[in-house]
Amino acid sequence: MSTREKIQRWQNDRTLAHVVPLAVFMLFLMPFMFFDGAKWFRWEHPSxxxxxxxPEQWLYPLQSFVGLALLIFFRKHYELKWSKSVWFGALMGAVGIGFWLLPTTLYDWLGIDGKPEGVLKYLGVMPRTEGFDPGVFDSPAAYWASLILRFFRAVVIVSLVEEIFWRGFLMRFLLDRDGDYWKIPFGQPAWISYLVTTGAFMLAHAPVDYLGAFxxxxxxxxxxxxxxxxxxxVVMHGVANLLMGCYALAYAKYGLW
Known part of the structure; x- marks a missing residue:
């Protein structure tokens, strides 16, 4: 089999189309998740x-463009049709992110000093001030480039790769692991798909976000x-991440995104 035929075979695989974009996307996060904030890449020195x-200022955009390339490569497999239901998704995105942001908002309202430990930490009642900050750049052009690319990643790429996998693939796969799960219509309810998909989505985030993610x-x-x-x-996820990014910028809570 030639290289071209292998590529076409991969491109025609519906399961790969739903799994690979998120898998590759997560690989880019491994340095931050397991190597103490990408210390292998980082040199914190004035010069x-x-x-x-x-390093996140270039690693995240690279992650986004690789994710976009994979989404384009597998595009024929995605059931992304616009309908009136997307407005309901947008509304629920605003509701869902409201719950996600509530714990750190309570941190401010309660006037807590420092970083709480114990149950408050795992409920997300934290300051969330340390994280991705486009304000590290003095140049306005660099600031806006960083900010635009960050929103592009959060609103477009993250929403697509995560929903294509969690809801587009995993919800189906759990209902017929040994059969042809692609024959199962999208959105078919079952307790196993709810518990596993929602639990896995929660565990894919940091512990401080467990409650909001659930x-x-x-x-x-x-x-x-x-x-x-x-x-x-997808629209629900995009609206949620858009509002989260605006909130993070407005209240300097860069640890949210």
Whole structure:
């Protein structure tokens, strides 16, 4: 089999189309998840160039463009049809992110000093001030480029790769692991698909976000079952991440995104 034939075979695989984009996307996050904030890439020194001081400023855009390339490569497999149900998804995105942001908002309202430990930490009642900050750049052009690329990643790429996998693939796969799960219509309800998909979505996030991710994941499952629309889930995720990014910028809570 020639290289071209192998590529075409991969491109025609519906399962790969739903799994590979998120798998590759997560590989880019491994340095931050397992190597203490990408210390292998980072050199925190006044004379260090920006790409060593803040490796996330180039790693995240690279992650986004690779994800976009994979989504385009597998595009024929995605059931992304626009319908009236996307407006319901957008509404639920605003509701879901409200629950996600509530704990850190409570941190401010309660006037807590420092970083709480114990149960408050795992409920997300934290300051969330340390994280991705486009304000590290003095140049306005660099600031806006960083900000636009960050929103592009959060609103477009993350929404697509995650919903295509969690709701487009995993919800089906869990209902017929040994058979042809692609014959199962999108959004078919079952307790196993709800519990596993929502639980896995929650565990894919940091512990501080577990509560918000569980509530948000439950609402997304509800949207999938009610609308039978993958696009509604993608729009829900995009609206949620857009609002989260705006909130992070407005209140300097860069640890949220």
């Amino acid at each position: 260090a160039p920006w790409w060593q001081q803040w 509530i948000y994941g439950s609402l997304t499952y509800f949207v999938a079952v009610r609308t039978k629309s993958l696009m509604a889930c």
